[in-house]
Amino acid sequence: MKELQRDLGLPSVLAISIGAMIGSGIFILPALALEIAGPAVILAYLLAGLLVVPAALSKSEMATAMPEAGGTYIYIERAMGPLLGTIAGVGTWFSLSFKGALALVGGVPYLLLLFDLPLQPVALGLAAVLILVNLVGAKQTGRLQLAIVVVMLAALGWFAAGSAPSVQSGNYAGFFDSGVGGLLAATGLVFVSYAGVTKVASVAEEVENPDRNIPLGILGSLVFTTLLYVGIVAVLVGVTDPGSVAGSLTPVAVAAEATLGQLGVIAVILAAILALISTANAGILSSSRYPFAMSRDKLAPPSLSTISDRFGTPTASITLTGAVLLVLIAFVPILEIAKLASAFQIMVFALINVAVVAFREGSTEYDPAFRSPLYPYVQIFGVVTGVLLLTQMGTVALAGAVLIVVGSVVWYLGYVRPRVDREGAATDAIRRQVGRDALTDVESTIDTATREVLVAFTKDVDEGRERALVSLAADLVRGDGGRVVAVRFDEIPDQAPLTADATVQSSADVSFESRMTALSTDLGVDIEGDEVVSHDTKHAVVNFADERGVDTVVAEHEPLRLRSRLVGDPVDWVVRHAPCDVLLVDNLGYEAPTSVALSGVNAPYPPLAVTVAEAVAAANDGTISLWHPVGGDSSDQRRRTIDEYQAELSAMLDVPVESESIRTDGGRPPRPDLLVRRGTATGPFDALLDDRPAFPTPGCTTVTVYPHESTRPSLTRRLGERLTF
Template identity: 35%
Template sequence: MKKLERNLGLSSVISISIASMLGSGIFVLPGLAFEVTGPYVWISYLIAALCVLPAALSKSELATAMPASGGTYIYIERTFGPMAGTIAGLGLWISLLLKAAFALMGFGAYLSTLTTSFDLKYLALFLTVIITILNIIGVGKVSGLLIAVVITSTLGLTILNIGTLSTATVIPGIPFSFSHMDSILLASGLVFISYAGVTKVAAIAEEIKTPEKNLPRGILLSLLIVTVLYCVTTLALAKFLPIDQLKSNLRPIYTLAQVFGGNTFATIMAILAILTMTSMANAGLLAASRFPFAMSRDHLFPKSFGHIHRKFLTPVWSILASGIIIACAIYFLNIAKIAKLASAFILVLYMFVNITVIALRETHIQWYRPTYKSPFYPYIQIFGIISTFYLLVMMKDLAIIGLVSISVPGILIYFLYAKSRVNRKGVLGIRGKRKDLFDDTPNFSPTMHSLGRCELDQDANVVVALVGNEKSPEMLIDIGTSLADGEQIEVAHLTEAPEQSDLNDFTDEDPNLRSLRRRVVAMAIEKTTPINFDPIVTHDLSKSIFEIGQRLHCNWLFMEWKGRLRGTFTTQSPVAWLRSHLSCHLAIYRDKGVRYTRKILIILDENSNDEVLAQAAYHIAKNNNAELTFVYLTNKDLDISETSNLEKYIRDLSDELDVRAVGHIEHYQNKIEKIESLSVEYDLLLFNTSTNYKWYNVFGTEDDKIIAQASCSVLGIHTAPA
């Protein structure tokens, strides 16, 4: 398969991003915003930019993880499943079309300054027909001319702003009054659409040089440039024109240019506005029509939307449907409603972009490996979610109308058409509560594919599941051989692929896997233990690990997990699902780089699970000639009888083992800190994991924190149900 050439540098990213934003958002929208909040429109643009910033950072991260994905629709569909994808795709489609309709109405307003009087609505409808035809015949692609037009428009606006503000003594709107905050926030929701194009460049991340650097830099710099331009231009408008003259003015820049520089300068600015908004409307229809086209290929929309015209090689039915929706918006809605509805849709989508980053990071999906990561995670995303939601609340009934008008049709399309054609779950469906489990020995499911001749038909005492981020796979396998006691070990290397990927396309082992296979074979010879090594590609990591454990009737399943680090945020522990479903012992290992295990610390709970813990420690100690130390932790003051009983309990456990073992009782005030301090003197820590994840464990469970903060390597054991 041919790959797109990475030939877009930082300047190209900035130009494309600015080109996607600059247009009706500054040439038309200020007139509607002045009607809402008076001279304080510049604050509304600034607040809207701050609310856009988290989504810009989040989408930069998503784009470097999925550079060929095609944008927000795929991000949401992969994360939340096909129903959310259907709603998101429909919302993106409609919001871009509403933005194009808004640009065409603005186009007509500026064109009316150059020609005889036309009916604005019918002129916009005529332009819709022309642009739709151009897209169908295949000449609707945005060329380098767009960038030239945008640069010229930016220079023209800059000259206009410098000229008007340089003569200012008092500028209305500075300083602003907090008493107008409600109207300012309402206007922020209205002008949010002005920044909708800032992240469009993320969809072409595959063509950007070093996207992990140039993509976020380009997005942030373009957002800064356009924010300054928007704020300064609206200040210039408020300074030079009476507010009454600005309210509902669909051509405010023309009016400002006429007052400042006369008819000739106003005509030049009108021409620049026409060219800019024409390009925007054309590019908007081009981009929007690709959403139903992509959704039809994913079986979420009827096949006809994916039909390519034989001659023009364009998705003709998708373009026609897009043109009809634009025409209906122009004919039935006034320009203010078009802008508000488009902003409402985009607010919701940007809110979900931030949620998507949190979901993908916290579910620890294996294939999610962005080369750029958003700073200040997750706080910047939380701010984006709260701020966009608040702007939606400020929009009141219109926001509800917008959400319902998109969600209801999206849900109907999914249940009436898509549901029977797709079986994808999305990342949250895979990582969430599961009902599709096997009670008996399962065969390979459609979500699992072997790279070799693996049939998983030989029982194994121990299964070691490798997911690719282990610090030392050999160390994990070595501990597994200790517990296998000479019996069969299955080493399954699992690679998780997105659900949209065809697992049959994964046919060859990469060099790293071949190297690992060679090392595993060498270990089998050295340890004189039968070890099978099988690389497997899967859509569903947890389910595949579960299936392998069930099929091989194993007693132990080993995985590596680093726990939750201090101050990090989580929605669930990735091992919590396996703990609640496996019928074997689950051993979670945290590798701290210790390669010689001579002293082992075992934390006791005084329950039946301690016997399993003691036996595991015994086998590891015997294999490494290590010494065991049993410690019972308590935060209570024990009397003589209680102390004597506990000491006897510890002796009974240690005396049964044919290795050096000692034990004692330790008191603590903070259990995690106590274990951390004790672990300094040991090479390996064993303890019973028993804490189930709850909604309030957003900073990790007690088990997670012990695994993460211990000073030595850790083996947390979840005992199989009796």
């Protein structure tokens, strides 16, 4: 694959970044922001610059670790995975294209102060010229940008210095009349003025000495531009009558005319046109690298990553971006769309801060030459303030950003997902944290002794199944010296009174208690037999468990009858209301199991399932087999992380443990003596998180565990487990 030539030095980097910012941000937006915040617009520019700092630091760090074309897309895709990478790439590409088109259309009103020209044809002509310049090569682009920025800054510097003596302090009266709400609204509006500060990262692959030049270029241009914005806006407000430039299409020209005369107006017009052209130029340069980078990662058609043999530039990507720019200028109300793109830009900046955390906390190879100071507080500040600014953008802007997100998701599902199976650093970081939390829970559960287990017989069973349930319960308490309470629950009709006659022991009851006494001797565990008569078995089971304070209820998992399907499964009621853990057994016999399988699908192994499996294996000198699914779409990173999790889990247990991969695309798994698996709880969303169908029942006794609600993971945690494991 051909590589882009590194020929952009620090001056070009600074020029690209400054030129990408100084455009509509200073020549168009101050008039609009004045209508919202009044003189406090000066503070709004300063505040917006400060709020960009976290994203600038984060992007500088990632750019030195991954100096590749694509910038924001690359970082978010590597950190968050292909889905969010697609959203960031598509959204930022459109956002930069919109901003470039706005810059061209916004610059023409300044030109119309000198010449009577039609707005749209001139904007289209300028766009065509800039597209051709970008096709020729980045070196020429950087040199053009440097020349534009030098001339533009000279003109703006003359305006600021020449107008400063004319500032009237009375023009700053009522500085905070619009209050905090007006200040934040204006800050949200002018935030887009700084969106170009990190554009240079999108051409990082073409920057000389990126470890030094990228951070210096990004941070240096941000400081310089913030001070320049604040100074020029302060002068603009101070030399004009209050409200005289609010809403004007050419506010800086109005101010220059009041202080420098016609010559000053001409200088400002020249600076405005150059600034807005440079914004559009930087927009084409950087936005065209997004489809280029996405194509190399298979998130876009391969033709977009083709590099011209003659010019060394991604011609297909630049041509597509240029075509979008021309269409926007010709047919779309640019200002409104640019506002929508601004809202998405704020979201992308928030994602940039999250991406740094994902890289640092994940296991992906990540070694930046520059590291953001005050990590992670700077990043948290950036995310929080980004969300705050989004609330100031209005419902239309937010709705537009949502449309961009939805469109990107559709593209991901239709084109990207069948071709890409990567995952982001954030996914692995979350997976590792989920695994650590699960191991902590297992460790605390192992240290908790099981003192008493209730074996609930809710129907007549043969002696073999009866012994199997009691033997399982005996193995659960044997290591802790606990006891088993085996109870037959008899249900009588509601119309039959619960009199003394109903509680008289039958010969079957006496025989049951005798068998429990014999089992106690045989199994070497204290076993107590009892009988309970009630009108409602499920309530009786829960009440008995509560009164005795048992740790676990063990019962057979009964098939649903027609009445249960119509009015609800009584087992669900017991699971929801039991004061302790519940184990439901698909009872196919239990004879000293030495091979115990622990099933885990889309989540870590439940602590209760682990302790049950370990207790049974320890009681019978057996081994535990950790089952986990293996599919064709499992990434290497996912497999490595889960292998590490299983190794740590194995080290915590006192019985031999082995790991076994079970395919989920057909066939039956091996047949252990006992299978222990997670039960599906009974909440409204739990069916979506059910993992049981992935592993077919292997034809042995199966124990399904339902931990007490106090120890069940939250829905959010279970969702995180499902998405990462």
